Amino acid sequence: MTSLPSSLQRWFDSRGWQLHPHQTEMLSRADEPSLLLIAPTGGGKTLAGFLPTLAELSEAPEPGLHTLYVSPLKALAADIKRNLRTPVDEAGLAIRIEDRTGDTSATQRKRQRADPPHILLTTPESLALLVSYEDAARTFAGLRRVVVDEIHALAESKRGDQLMLALARLQTLAPGLRRVGLSATVDDPGVIARLLAKSPDPCAILQADPGPEPDIEMLFTDEAPPWSGGGAAYAVPAVLDQIRRHKTTLIFHNTRAQAEIFFRNLWLANEDTLPIGIHHGSLHRVQREKVEAAMVAGELRAVVCTGSLDLGIDWGDVDLVIQVGAPKNVKRLVQRIGRANHRYNAPSKALLIPANRFEVVECLAALEAVKDHDLDGDPRGPGPRDVLCQHILIAACSGPFDADALYAEIKSVGAFADLSRAGFDGCLDYCATGGYALRAYDQWKRLVQRPDGLWQLRDPRSAQRIRQNIGTIQDSDLLKVRLHRSRGGKPLGEIEESFAATLSAGDTFLIGGEVVRYEGLREMTVEVTRQAGRKPKVAVFGGTKFATSTQLSQRILRMLQQGDWPELPKHTADWLHLQRSVSRLPEPDRLLIESFPHDGRAQLAVYGFSGRNAQQTLGLLLTKRMEEMGLAPMGFVATDYATLIWGLDAVTDVAPLFDLNALEADLETWLAGNAVMKRTFRASATIAGLIERNLPGQRKSGRQATMSSDILYDTLLKYDPDHLLLQVTRQEAMRGLVDFSRIREMCQRVEDRIDHVSLDRVTPLAAPLFLEPGRVPVRGSADERLLKEELSQLISHAGLDHLPG
């Protein structure tokens, strides 16, 4: 397979197009059992992945599935179908292409299993579902190639682990299967290659020409950014000006709520009524598709968006990317910048807009990292066992299995290559019994071993429930939002249930750039009416709060060591100078801690630079230790660079607080009763099928689900602390929401080099922390002391303190 079939060659010629070198090479290396292509955005990656398939199917293709295409986004599957149809139809190829996602109709799905197309475009979740059917062996028997698009994005999540487990299954069903991965620029392609290949086989890596260096800078505005917050409203006039000067601008935000606020502010100032749209994951599909279509048709001058636009849909003529808020992660920034790369070999143009004063420093550090090609990547540990449990249940749905064979198959997945037999057996036992503490409950006894040694579902009817719970994405209890009408009005999108719970009739919030008025909740749908002109109470979608990566944090710390900062705007440089003169600046191999009184409380600021999640965990662990030491902590707040703790008593000796061994021991005991741990547990318990995502015919409200998973967590902790899912939860705690690994890394880095500065007032660096939202109260001895204090005041006011008791 070294050349393009003549029909396709003619089609390319007729358009005056030429293959890129990496596209030609993909054709010539089509027989590699696994091949990873690394190419920048706009490099014709997806076509490169499909060319061998089109070539192999160019002449009188046999019926049956030839190529499976998996992408992280449903929209991508639909987009690719459209884009593939054109060359296939115009070159006169008789190739059937269909997509299959959560949006595909039931009839269509059934037909696809019986009579699959040549090319099936799908997502990891839909693939897992296909694999769970009894006829999976027949559907996939003739499969020749699988193309995994945006594999760099999948590799960072459990979705990728689930996908790779499904691929192992497919490899057993179709041993000749060849794997192709398509990836954006990453720090270590070898890591992704190992995930893609059948372990322990090697995987060839093909690097496309990365193209010219991006043209990227920070946007300086006349007005200084505020001290805290993430809205960047101050930059709206400057952004509008940039939109006017470019054809199409993508404006990326880190969270959906910020995108909504910024979008509204843009429109309030948009006197030329430039066509500007909004796109994020909480908007209804119809709304998103409208924006996507308008974008493709070139009708929009700008789109305000979030990570929902991070992945590869072709947006046409984007010539400027604006990142609002510090990018937190250099790799993601580089990938976003690539969105402006509409012509291969043209430099992408991008602007960074810091949302607050500290982010000015962070943006500058990110710019330098991009120039140095210093991408960040955090290693992901071994394959997660909650996903493995789900996979075992999926295998059981498709038919009885042999434990030895399944174990061997799972070990062929890179992430699970080191899985011990005991580890596998633990998961199998969990699937079969629910684990020691839950063994009395039928609902968790899913598998039985037959006399012939094979494992099967104890009750075949449970297959339906298992299938309904397939997937690893945690959607955080979203409620649909609709316009209030007699018969169900227009759907607008979704909001988090926890936010909906704070609304009462008449409250207003933003969704899709519209201000709407909350009318009521009906059948788990939020009903609203349009309410133009009112100042909204803002929708809190939560969304993902990314933590600043280790590499970027270290770069910021190094930057703070400079004697002066000529590359920073004066307002920010002055701020840092002031901090240096009244206290000191944090240093890479030391830990700066400041204590000072403020607001009637003793304050403690810990500049750990470990990212938001780890700083949050540090706040929980330190307040726990302070409670034990009788210092009556009352609460804390965390940012990417610091944790601020307040309490009744000042800390005089900080060293004992940062004993790593004690912190680790505390982490273990602190596991109980902590909301972050419970959320971590809930995610794993859902994936592993301990709690159900949705029950047939009835949806329990998110708060009910939280309640039961919290109680299960407490129960297991008390009666079965070694339960598989608690082991998984502890393991997860090292990264993600808890991110203890970064606290460990910090403690090991600074050892005893702790600088404790006591001052009589707030310091310049600490001041913005007081404006941070998300303050966490700590309940403990401070409550009792305040209560006693109040009681004694009450008694003395009443003159009762002199009476005999």
Place this chain on the structure above:
Amino acid sequence: MNSLDFTFSGAQLVALPSGGLFWPERSVLIVSDLHLGKAARLLPFGGAQLPPYEARETLVRLSDDIEATGARHVICLGDSFDAPGVDMELPEPDRLHIAALQAGRDWTWIEGNHDPGPVSLGGTHVTELDLAPLVLRHIAQPEAKPQAQGEVSGHYHPKARIVLRGRSLTRRCFLLDSARLILPAYGTFTGGLRSDSTILCDLMAPEAYAILIGPTLARIPMPRGDVTSPLRPATAR
């Protein structure tokens, strides 16, 4: 033990940090709203899937209180079970646990709105109990004559919210005036009704007290959402 003594309708009573009420003179321990079997009741609805360990939790606290007070008579003030018949579905260890607690002492189940009708476990089952100068029933009867015996009831799961130096604190509580004493819920997973709710404000006399339970027992004027109260109750967010 950490506890708070008070007088009600001439009876010397002791509020326990767990939410139990001890009457030393009669050696009576009164607990309200145990809601045993909540897990079992929710299971058929597919709602909360949780193993019924909550009963064990509540029973352990109850046996600690019985041991500490040496009570010879235990009175459960209604809603002891989350639904009629749930007592039959309690796991065997929990039923045995209750039987062990009942051994050697009197035990009275007062019926509540969640558990009308007799239970399969030992003990006496009554709708209300006259222990002059007190009368014990599940739900307070506002129409009952105030000069009659002091009424001890449960049902509302009262809790109080107060603000201390700018910090809000919510605790389960007893509510107390000259005619009425309302007990907090004793059960493990029970919600609560704030003392500043209209129902409780209407029920209790203006000079009523709340006894906050927890590590520090505190007797304070009942928070009513009234800013002039000495313990400025939190205003709703």
